[in-house]
Amino acid sequence: MRGADGGPLAERRQWRPRTWGALALAALVLVGAGTYAVRAHTARQQLADNRTQLADACLGLLPAEHLRPHLPNDSAGRLVEYGTLLHPAQESGALLDCRLSWGGVTAQVRATAPLRPGSDAPDSAQPPDAAFPLALPANALGSADGDDDTAAAVLVVTCPNGLARRTGRSTDLQVRVSLPLARPGEPEAADGPTRTQAARTAAAVADRIAAREDCGGTPLGELRTAPARADASLCGWLDSDALGLAGTWTPRPTGPYATRTGRCALRAEPAPQRAGDLVAVEATSASGTWSRDLAEHRQGAAELQLGKDGSLLWRGGDAPPRFVAWATARCGGAPTFHRVVLRPHLPRSEGAVDVRLPRERVAEHRRLARAVLDRYLTAEGAWPDRAGCRDTQVLGETR
Incomplete structure (x- = not known):
């Protein structure tokens, strides 16, 4: 056994700090690994939850x-x-x-x-x-x-x-x-x-x-992937030549037939610049719940205010007049409104402006609105025909 002269005992004392350092490092590694394991377990549990x-x-x-x-x-x-x-x-x-x-x-x-x-x-x-x-x-x-x-x-x-x-x-x-x-x-x-x-x-x-909720409807089931395609035949009746519309008219695309609502439209291309010339012709039907907005629109619409000579005066600050023809029906067992709208071009101005449509132009638009409505209600393949509409009643005009 050796003492202070540098024998084995001294060597053990010199190595002791290194030994403790290694143990501390190992402990840190274990703590870190344990913390990581706990965090990983917590993350897995949170993800599972x-x-x-x-x-x-x-x-x-x-x-x-x-x-x-x-x-x-x-x-x-x-x-x-x-x-x-x-x-x-x-x-x-x-x-x-x-x-x-x-x-x-x-x-x-x-x-x-x-x-x-x-x-x-x-x-x-x-x-x-x-x-x-x-x-x-x-x-x-x-x-x-x-x-x-x-x-x-x-x-x-x-x-x-x-x-x-x-x-x-x-x-x-x-x-x-x-x-x-x-x-x-x-x-x-x-x-x-x-x-x-x-x-x-x-x-x-x-x-x-x-x-x-026992709705009583037909389940949709597994629907095939197929985007809704426009059904041109629904609006084939709205033909500019058959209606005697001059110029070039472009049909507005419509979706597939749906029992709640249908819509067809023609727009003049390019848009006319002369006051009173038609910009668009539109036909809309809505049944059941979807008909309520149309019903309220009609209730809130004003009658056409014509002069004694049958002309129509529009003051630029007012809502521009439209020529509208209405009908009601029962389609698919539900109350339904049909509406045809003719929209004339009326110039807008920042200041006050009066535009008067002569009697002949007003009468022409009113006749056309009723003709479009009649054609719509009776056309084969149009929305009223496909919806099996009955008890149809033509109503008065509004603006």
């Missing part, structure tokens, strides 16, 4: 396979659901409003029983970039929209048995679905939802709610 929440939310009908890649693993999703479908005694304007939010984005499903078409209601004549991407039956209407952050679709289906609301009963079920797209910085392989997925989700939600 978010996936379960996604699978259960909104009647379990959200397109989980497309949304799952975008779920966060570091924060919980926030689910808000309400509506009379979930809570029958609840005072709510929605059958269902479900919002699942995470990472600053939201997936939403909203179902309502509208008493009139709202601002986001689909139309029978959608522009190509808003067409519903799935083939719909005639008793359904749809549209698709969205922006850089969302893919959305709106769908309306018929509920013959009716859906109760606080203020009345609706025979329509409207569903809107909005899905978040992939966020910046996410993997390129993680494709976000598309308008087609939003449309399929809307159809699935409509079928589920219709079944639960």
Whole structure:
């Protein structure tokens, strides 16, 4: 045994600090690994919880396979659901409003029983970039929209048995679905939802709610992917030559036949510059819930104010006059309004200006409005014919 002369004992004392350093480093490594393991486990558990929440939310009908890649693993999703479908005694304007939010984005499903078409209601004549991407039956209407952050679709289906609301009963079920797209910085392989997925989700939600509420309509089922195509035959009757319209007229595209509403239009190309020459000829039909706006438009419209000689004076500050002919009917068992509108060109001015249409021009437009209406109501293949309209009654003119 050696002592202070540098024997083995001294060597052990020299190595002891190094030994403790190694042990401390090993401990740090173990702590770090443990912390990482805990965080990884927490992240996995959070992601699993978010996936379960996604699978259960909104009647379990959200397109989980497309949304799952975008779920966060570091924060919980926030689910808000309400509506009379979930809570029958609840005072709510929605059958269902479900919002699942995470990472600053939201997936939403909203179902309502509208008493009139709202601002986001689909139309029978959608522009190509808003067409519903799935083939719909005639008793359904749809549209698709969205922006850089969302893919959305709106769908309306018929509920013959009716859906109760606080203020009345609706025979329509409207569903809107909005899905978040992939966020910046996410993997390129993680494709976000598309308008087609939003449309399929809307159809699935409509079928589920219709079944639960005993709507009595025909289920949509699995719809094939086919964008709505314009049906030119619906407006073949609106022929400029047959109506004696001078100049070049361009038909406005229309969507496929739908039981709720139909629309056809011709526009003069180029637009005329002479006061009183026609700019557009339009025909519109709307039945059931969709007819209420037309009914109110007619109630609020003024009669044509003609002079004693039959001429029409327009003062520039007033709403420009239109020549409108109306009819009512029952189409597909629902009350329906038909409307034909002739829009004349009237010059606008920043100052006061009076434009007088002579008696002959006024009489010509009034006769044409009635002729277009008569042709529309009796044309084979036009909306009134396809809708099986009966009990048709022609009403008076308005401006």
